[in-house]
Amino acid sequence: MAFTRNPSDGEPKIYGEYLLNAQGEDVVAGIRTPHSLDKLKQDMPEAYQQFIDTCRTLEKHYMDMQDIEFTIEKNKLYMLQTRNGKRTASAAMRIAVDMVHEEVISKTQALQRVEPAQLEQLMHWRIDPAAKMNYIARGLPASPGAASGKVVFDADKAQEMAQKGEKVLLVRPETTPDDIHGIVAAEGILTSRGGMTSHAAVVARGMGKPCVCGCDDLRIDLGRGFFYVDEKKYPEGEILSIDGTTGQVILGEAPLIEPQFTDQFYELLGWADDIRRLKVRANADTPGDARRAVELGAQGIGLCRTEHMFMAAERIPVVQEMILSADLEKREAALEKLLPMQQEDFKGILKEMSGFPVTIRLLDPPLHEFLPDREELLLEVDRLQREGGDSDLLQEKETILQKVQSLSEYNPMLGHRGCRLGLVYPEIYRMQVRAIFLAAFELLDEGIAPEQLQPEVMIPLVGHREEMDRMKKLVEETIEELFKENNRELPYLVGTMIELPRACLVADQLAQSASFFSFGTNDLTQTTLGYSRDDSEGKFLPFYIQQKVLKTNPFAEIDLEGVGRLVEIAIEKGRSTRPELKIGICGEHGGDPVSINFFNEAGLDYVSCSPYRVPIARLSAARAVLL
Numbered sequence: 161m162a163f164t165r166n167p168s169d170g171e172p173k174i175y176g177e178y179l180l181n182a183q184g185e186d187v188v189a190g191i192r193t194p195h196s197l198d199k200l201k202q203d204m205p206e207a208y209q210q211f212i213d214t215c216r217t218l219e220k221h222y223m224d225m226q227d228i229e230f231t232i233e234k235n236k237l238y239m240l241q242t243r244n245g246k247r248t249a250s251a252a253m254r255i256a257v258d259m260v261h262e263e264v265i266s267k268t269q270a271l272q273r274v275e276p277a278q279l280e281q282l283m284h285w286r287i288d289p290a291a292k293m294n295y296i297a298r299g300l301p302a303s304p305g306a307a308s309g310k311v312v313f314d315a316d317k318a319q320e321m322a323q324k325g326e327k328v329l330l331v332r333p334e335t336t337p338d339d340i341h342g343i344v345a346a347e348g349i350l351t352s353r354g355g356m357t358s359h360a361a362v363v364a365r366g367m368g369k370p371c372v373c374g375c376d377d378l379r380i381d382l383g384r385g386f387f388y389v390d391e392k393k394y395p396e397g398e399i400l401s402i403d404g405t406t407g408q409v410i411l412g413e414a415p416l417i418e419p420q421f422t423d424q425f426y427e428l429l430g431w432a433d434d435i436r437r438l439k440v441r442a443n444a445d446t447p448g449d450a451r452r453a454v455e456l457g458a459q460g461i462g463l464c465r466t467e468h469m470f471m472a473a474e475r476i477p478v479v480q481e482m483i484l485s486a487d488l489e490k491r492e493a494a495l496e497k498l499l500p501m502q503q504e505d506f507k508g509i510l511k512e513m514s515g516f517p518v519t520i521r522l523l524d525p526p527l528h529e530f531l532p533d534r535e536e537l538l539l540e541v542d543r544l545q546r547e548g549g550d551s552d553l554l555q556e557k558e559t560i561l562q563k564v565q566s567l568s569e570y571n572p573m574l575g576h577r578g579c580r581l582g583l584v585y586p587e588i589y590r591m592q593v594r595a596i597f598l599a600a601f602e603l604l605d606e607g608i609a610p611e612q613l614q615p616e617v618m619i620p621l622v623g624h625r626e627e628m629d630r631m632k633k634l635v636e637e638t639i640e641e642l643f644k645e646n647n648r649e650l651p652y653l654v655g656t657m658i659e660l661p662r663a664c665l666v667a668d669q670l671a672q673s674a675s676f677f678s679f680g681t682n683d684l685t686q687t688t689l690g691y692s693r694d695d696s697e698g699k700f701l702p703f704y705i706q707q708k709v710l711k712t713n714p715f716a717e718i719d720l721e722g723v724g725r726l727v728e729i730a731i732e733k734g735r736s737t738r739p740e741l742k743i744g745i746c747g748e749h750g751g752d753p754v755s756i757n758f759f760n761e762a763g764l765d766y767v768s769c770s771p772y773r774v775p776i777a778r779l780s781a782a783r784a785v786l787l
Contacts, residue, residue: 162197162211164219164226167247170254174215176228184229184240210237218242223265224273225255249278250422257424267431268786274428276753276776276783280304280405282425283772284370287403288415296389297409299350299375300697302361304772307348307370308401308413311394313382315342322346329400331387333380334694335360337529340471343367348402350409352378355697357682357715357748363468365748366443368452368772370404374698378409429457429775432782438759439766440777441517443746445469447508453771457778460516460614461509462678462768463746466592467525469505470498479530484563488587495591502595507602510613514603517614519678519746519768520596521657522589524620526577528567537561573686573694578621578657579631586634593617593638601646610650617654618678623662625669632673653742659683664726667733671741677734678768679727681747681755685714688723715748718755728762744768753780760784 161184162176177194179186180203186192201208211230214237218226227245231238247255256270265273284305287293309327312318315338318328322345330346332339334353340363343349348370349360355374364371379388385396389409401414441462442453446469450461470479475498482494510518541561544554569575582589600613619631632654643649655676658664660683667677686693691701693715704710718724727745734741744766749755751769756777759767761784769777 162215162228162230163245164215164228165245165247165251165255167225167227167245167251170247170251170258172255172258174212184231204232204235207232207235207237214239220264223259223269249281250420252278253282253422253424253428257427268435270428271432271435271779271782272786274779276780279779280773280776282419282421283775284368284405284419285416286405286419287401287410288417291415293401293408293414294411295408296392296411297375297377299352299372299378299407299409300356300361301403301405301407302354302356302358302373303349303364303369303371304405305348305368305370306401306403306405306414306416307346308399308416309347311350311387311396311398311400312342312346313380313385313396315339315345318342319345329402331378331380331400332360333382334358335363336533337467337471337525338476338533340468341473343369348372348404350375350378350400350402352376352380353698354694355701355715356713357685357693358697359694362682362748364404365751365770365772366445366449368770370402372402372404372407372409375407375409376698425775429778432779433457435785436778436781437785438756438764438777438781439744440774440781441519441744441746441766441768442771442774443750443768444509444771446505447512449771450509450512453774454512454516456771456774458516458771458774459766461513461518461520462744462750462766463618464509464518464520465524466502466521467523467529469502470530475501476530480560482588483527483530483567484560491585492587495587499591499595499598502592503599503602506596506599510600510615511603511608514608514612515614517616519616519618519655519676519744520592521618521620522592523581524578526567526569526572526575527581528564528569528572531564531567532560534561534564534568537564573683573692579619579627580621582619582631582634583627589631589634590638593635594642597639597642597650597652600650601642601648604648604650610648613650615650615652616676617652618676619654619656619674620680621659621683622656622670622674623660623666625666625673628656628670628673655742657746658730659687659747661688661726664730665733667730668737671734671737674734674741675738676742676744677730678743679730679745679747679764681718681723681727681745681749682715684726684747685719685723688726689714689719691715712754717752718749718758720758724758724762727759731762731764751777753783756780757784757787 166175176197179194225245226242229241256273259265260270287306309329311331312328318330319341330342331350351360351373401410439459441460442458443463444450444453445465478497485491622628653675655674657680658677659680746768750767751773
């Protein structure tokens with residue numbers, strides 16, 4: 161048996177083995193130890209040379225690496241079978257590029273030879289396929305890559321252990337914005353609830369960390385410090401490994417293979433860039449994310465989530481002070497403390513993305529997400545009341561609890577968030593807009609040209625023309641005040657995130673105010689299908705897909721008949737009012753190859769995805785043109 165190239169790394173050298181006085185079954189069954197083909201050259205030099213020549217002929221004819229079975233009888237060569245050979249992701253990349261240089265195939269053929277899923281394998285740490293694993297559970301493959309570490313249930317503890325040099329896995333029923341610092345510290349994230357667009361999944365993908373969500377086999381007892389799988393009890397601190405590409409959970413530390421970007425990787429993506437029509441941006445919330453996105457070929461930021469900037473340990477108290485303020489004066493005083501913090505973040509991001517557009521979404525989540533968990537507060541207040549200790553601390557906790565209860569909603573995803581927050585608390589949005597443009601002014605002072613700074617302010621969750629008009633007026637008045645105060649100007653856009661069915665249906669009205677649309681397909685899928693993105697993937701969606709009620713997970717691959725049709729309606733209506741309307745997509749579908757085919761055909765200007773999916777999007781956008 162032989163391959164015309166090495167199927168593991170793509171080296172252009174014939175790779176295989178043989179046995180004398182044997183049949184093919186003896187080679188593959190492992191009964192005897194075969195010899196390398198190099199030895200055949202010594203045993204039967206004429207037959208060997210004829211075999212080498214035939215291999216070259218077959219590869220040239222089929223224009224691909226061949227997997228060949230052959231036999232030699234009485235010194236005569238017989239070719240029994242040939243087919244295109246299976247190969248690893250790294251081998252596929254090298255073989256495709258080498259064959260272009262050898263003038264066997266064209267660049268467009270090379271792009272069609274490497275699947276986006278193969279490219280994704282090269283982007284992250286992965287488990288050594290040769291190793292034997294003790295698989296104990298399986299969840300949803302929420303963010304690709306692999307990691308090992310000690311199980312830790314608490315974000316603060318994860319951060320503390322990581323600072324001491326220990327590798328940890330953050331294991332939670334589900335994560336919230338309060339857990340950001342723990343996610344940053346952890347090697348990977350494992351949750352027993354949630355789906356492919358849950359908080360843990362979205363944040364992990366953005367950071368390039370492996371994540372397995374919705375692992376129903378996992379039962380976590382936070383109070384006692386244990387977790388259970390199939391009734392077997394494990395303590396916090398147990399070492400686990402996760403494979404975010406397959407969803408597998410493994411007992412013990414798995415051997416990992418480090419990602420490597422070869423010259424062929426960059427060359428192939430360069431060819432993709434020459435062909436694709438869609439631009440590719442990144443979803444990035446920090447200067448570090450922005451820098452990594454540029455390194456991976458991003459042409460701007462399609463979504464900067466400002467709420468993630470509030471979650472640093474030193475900022476949360478100030479955010480909570482703002483939320484707990486009894487009146488406007490106190491709230492604005494707290495916002496003044498937050499302004500320089502946001503300004504610093506925006507400056508770093510705009511600097512890293514100099515020359516590229518940066519779409520910044522104003523605060524989107526409901527305010528209660530920045531406050532302590534209601535159940536934990538109830539327990540703490542009850543404990544303080546029973547112990548009769550520090551009365552000031554008790555009063556403080558009771559005040560916070562009252563605010564949490566007043567902000568609590570039965571369905572927060574459809575509640576007081578997005579532009580609704582900006583309309584009721586316009587001072588929050590004003591502060592954020594000031595921070596964006598004051599950051600830009602600092603960069604102007606440092607010598608960056610105005611045209612190199614391209615901030616795009618995005619209003620979230622708009623469904624009515626009046627919402628868009630009022631929010632745009634607030635943003636533009638704030639910007640114009642800053643321009644006058646600082647005696648300078650720079651170009652900017654104000655647009656909206658399209659994530660509600662109504663927004664799609666009245667897109668012609670919204671486009672009269674909005675200079676750009678960006679489809680938030682996570683929420684648009686949720687609100688169109690009536691599926692909770694946090695619950696459905698762990699409950700009925702696997703059953704639906706298994707029973708073929710649905711062909712695919714609509715949160716991973718866009719629902720063409722429903723969500724896709726609304727996207728088409730919004731594009732048609734929006735551009736009927738504003739022909740030059742810039743339109744992109746910043747939901748998780750922005751990194752999905754099948755969805756990218758649709759977005760290319762629908763006429764979007766760009767897709768935006770997490771930094772580590774940018775190369776996949778670049779390749780997929782090129783392949784979409786070649787369909």
